[in-house]
């Protein structure tokens with residue numbers, strides 16, 4: 412997962428490209444393009460709107476990143492309200 416704080420809004424996205432399921436960053440913890448206005452997938456260069464996760468350029472055009480539900484506390488802390496099932500650890 413990764414968090415985008417931009418223009419006074421916060422979004423939490425799953426770190427998984429809708430094209431082939433690859434992680435997105437092109438460098439550790441680097442999800443946005445140089446201008447800071449698009450999320451970019453390093454694998455094949457798809458670009459996503461940070462506000463709604465919509466792919467606006469590339470191999471998964473029209474698909475969306477998976478939003479991770481959360482609540483934002485008054486002091487800016489992010490608390491996830493759901494955690495993707497396939498990322499949960501199981502005890503053995």
Ligand code: FES
Pocket residue numbers: 428429430431432433452453454455456457469470471
């Ligand atoms: S895996 Fe992201 S664009 Fe192909």
